Amino acid sequence: GAVVSQHPSWVICKSGTSVKIECRSLDFQATTMFWYRQFPKKSLMLMATSNEGSKATYEQGVEKDKFLINHASLTLSTLTVTSAHPEDSSFYICSAEQLAGETQYFGPGTRLLVL
Amino acid sequence: KNQVEQSPQSLIILEGKNCTLQCNYTVSPFSNLRWYKQDTGRGPVSLTIMTFSENTKSNGRYTATLDADTKQSSLHITASQLSDSASYICVVWLTGGFKTIFGAGTRLFVKA
Numbered sequence: 001g002a003v004v005s006q007h008p009s010w011v012i013c014k015s016g017t018s019v020k021i022e023c024r025s026l027d028f029q030a031t032t033m034f035w036y037r038q039f040p041k042k043s044l045m046l047m048a049t050s051n052e053g054s055k056a057t058y059e060q061g062v063e064k065d066k067f068l069i070n071h072a073s074l075t076l077s078t079l080t081v082t083s084a085h086p087e088d089s090s091f092y093i094c095s096a097e098q099l100a101g102e103t104q105y106f107g108p109g110t111r112l113l114v115l
Numbered sequence: 116k117n118q119v120e121q122s123p124q125s126l127i128i129l130e131g132k133n134c135t136l137q138c139n140y141t142v143s144p145f146s147n148l149r150w151y152k153q154d155t156g157r158g159p160v161s162l163t164i165m166t167f168s169e170n171t172k173s174n175g176r177y178t179a180t181l182d183a184d185t186k187q188s189s190l191h192i193t194a195s196q197l198s199d200s201a202s203y204i205c206v207v208w209l210t211g212g213f214k215t216i217f218g219a220g221t222r223l224f225v226k227a
Contacts, residue, residue: 004158043204043217044159093158104149106158 002028004096006107013084014115021079021110023094029074030096034104035067038091050077084114117142119207121218129226132195136221138188138205146210150179150190153202153220162190162203192223200225 003026013019023033032051036044048069050056056069068080077096081088095106119140128134140148147166151159163172163179165188171180176193192199205218 006158041222043219045217046215091156095158103161103164106151106160109156109158111156 002026002096002098002103002105004030004094004105004107006092006094006110008110009108010111010113012113012115015085016083019081019084019112021081021092021094021112023077023079023096023107025075025096025098025105028096028098030077030098031074032097033071033077034095034097035069035077035079036093036095038093038109040091044093047079081112084112086114088112089114117207117209117216119205119216119218121203121205121221123221124219125222125224127224127226128195130195130197133191133193134195134223136190136192136203136205136223138190138218140186140188140205140207140216140218142186142207142209142216144210145183145186146208148179148181148188149206149208150177150188151204151206153204155201159204195223195225197225197227199223 005024007022035047038044047062048056048058050069050071052071052074058064071077091109093109095104097104122137149164150162153159162177165181167183178191181188202220202222204220207216
């Protein structure tokens with residue numbers, strides 16, 4: 001099946017620093033990529049949807065200046081958490097879709113801990 | 116209000132037993148319903164996708180059903196294995212965009 005990777009898998013940073021998380025579709029071109037965050041024992045919450053070459057669409061309540069998304073190519077999307085604070089500590093998961101309505105493949109997630 | 120409710124919240128079963136997880140939704144306009152398995156600390160993995168016209172879909176020991184009239188779906192796991200211990204998430208997609216509504220998930224624990 002299709003593979004989506006995320007890097008890094010773990011990141012610990014100091015409050016105030018920025019953290020970049022990469023999401024790559026390894027064996028297919030993803031027309032659309034999604035970014036989610038998940039708190040412990042909670043379900044995934046969609047943060048934003050991005051299409052290659054265009055601006056991301058953010059869900060209500062998600063600060064676009066805080067969570068910068070760049071979908072640079074059909075196989076790479078990045079999420080940058082700017083000026084991270086402890087409340088940004090979470091599990092961030094990306095997913096990629098080759099064609100609209102097709103199976104959505106999820107990455108393994110990135111666990112962010114802001115001290 | 117678009118909602119997806121899953122039950123039970125958690126479930127403990129013995130290895131080898133069957134179980135059924137429920138998903139009720141009040142989502143419109145409905146496009147498709149998906150079941151995912153998420154191991155702790157990992158990303159979700161797709162189990163099944165069902166559109167409005169599909170009543171049942173199987174993937175190995177997993178069988179999902181969909182009743183579009185009553186807006187209910189179930190995921191049946193046959194002959195459970197220890198590796199089935201995970202969270203199972205029901206997700207409903209709306210038409211006209213990429214809007215998705217996630218259920219809170221059912222945490223399944225399979226004991227030896």
